[in-house]
Amino acid sequence: MINKNNSELLAPAGNLEKAFVAFNYGADAIYIGGPNWGLRKAAGNFTIKEIEIISKYAIKNNKRVYVVTNIYAYDEDLEEFEKYLDLLDSVKISAVIFSDPGIFTIINTKKYKFEKHLSTQASTVNYETAKFWKKLGVSRIVLGRETSIDEAQEISKKANIEIEMFLHGAVCMSFSGKCMISNFTANRDANRGGCVQSCRWNYKVSDTLNGTPLFDGYPLNSRDLLGINLLEDFIYKGIKSLKIEGRMKSNFYIARTVSIYRDAIDTILKCKDLSKEKLQKIENVSNRGFNELFLKSEAKNSVRLDSTKYQSKEEYLGIIEEIEKNTALIKVKNGFNNSDNIYLLTSDNSEYKINKFYDYSGIPLEKANPNTVAFITIPQNTTKYNVLFRKK
Secondary structure, three states: OOOHHHOEEEEEOOOHHHHHHHHHOOOOEEEEEOOOOOOOOOOOOOOHHHHHHHHHHHHHOOOEEEEEEOOOOOHHHHOOHHHHHHHHHHOOOOEEEEOOHHHHHHHOOOOOOOEEEEOHHHOOOOHHHHHHHHHOOOOEEEOOOOOOHHHHHHHHHHHOOEEEEEEEEOOOOOHHHOOOHHHHHHOOOHHHOOOOOHHHOOEEEEOOOOOOEEEEEOOOOEOEEEOHHHHHHHHHOOOOEEEEOOOOOOHHHHHHHHHHHHHHHHHHHOOOOOOHHHHHHHHHOOEOOEEOHHHHOOOOOOEOOOOOOOEOOEEEEEEEEEEEOOEEEEEEOOOEEOOOOEEEEOOOOOEEEOOOOEOOOOOEOOEEOOOOEEEEEOOOOOOOOOEEEEEO
């Protein structure tokens, strides 16, 4: 049997609730953003108090919390950064993720207890660069998205350093995520957390002389990364951390994606065969079409010209907030009718059809509106932070 310690499942968490969802469905670690210094300003992000809450939970449950500080910083970005690091150290996070050498220099001013992880935005794609960062005190490198699994294995061996790689989720068309399209289209700096995803927009090109249309489509729109069929490669080739993208995605995206990868990783570690039926469920989750991109060295057919819209066969409806005996209170996110095809996803990746909903008085509901609550009768293995979804 393979040593499980060699296969960390790392999940995104855009806010505190999503962090608990990720851990609930099997993530070994999460990566989160604080008030500033991260590349996802539009994510809910965490206050210091919330980081402390999730760090205490992680320590108690043998989990890990990584905080992103991966902007490319301007002078004004540095003014309060050391104070922020002191706070992060005091709440006992596991690691910070950085990309800017200036940010790293400040991180190295003190002997903080947290680890230092180099972000994918730093574009590390060879072992000499990995050795360089290791000498400076970096313990893990998140390789550039352009790296294949075989190349990652060689870098890990030659530099003798932990490697983290993305295996699922949205991908930026620029080199390791360093993009300036948002700067030009919306005056928002993507390298300081302001990306508006201009690469997902529809672009039209016409002949300026006669107005003849030449192109109408999505030339910068990458398909999403799908590494589920390459899991054995990741594990057997010693990739330490397997990372899911999506700090701005829904609770259901996190629950479904994490639970499928958790189940698949555990199955491989037990030297059992993977269920194709279970693996195929990953394609029901919100996506722009899938591709293995650079994981097998080439990214052919990765651009999706026809559409930028997400496609999904399943829709997030709500989350369990409280449980009493065999009854759960659902916080409704998206409205539904009692006649809809509704399921509960439990933490062990099982699905249960839900046919009846009730109000506070126990009266059956025909319809539940967004931002309301509903009650359901639950199976025995249900927990808080389990999610409800609708099959389309």
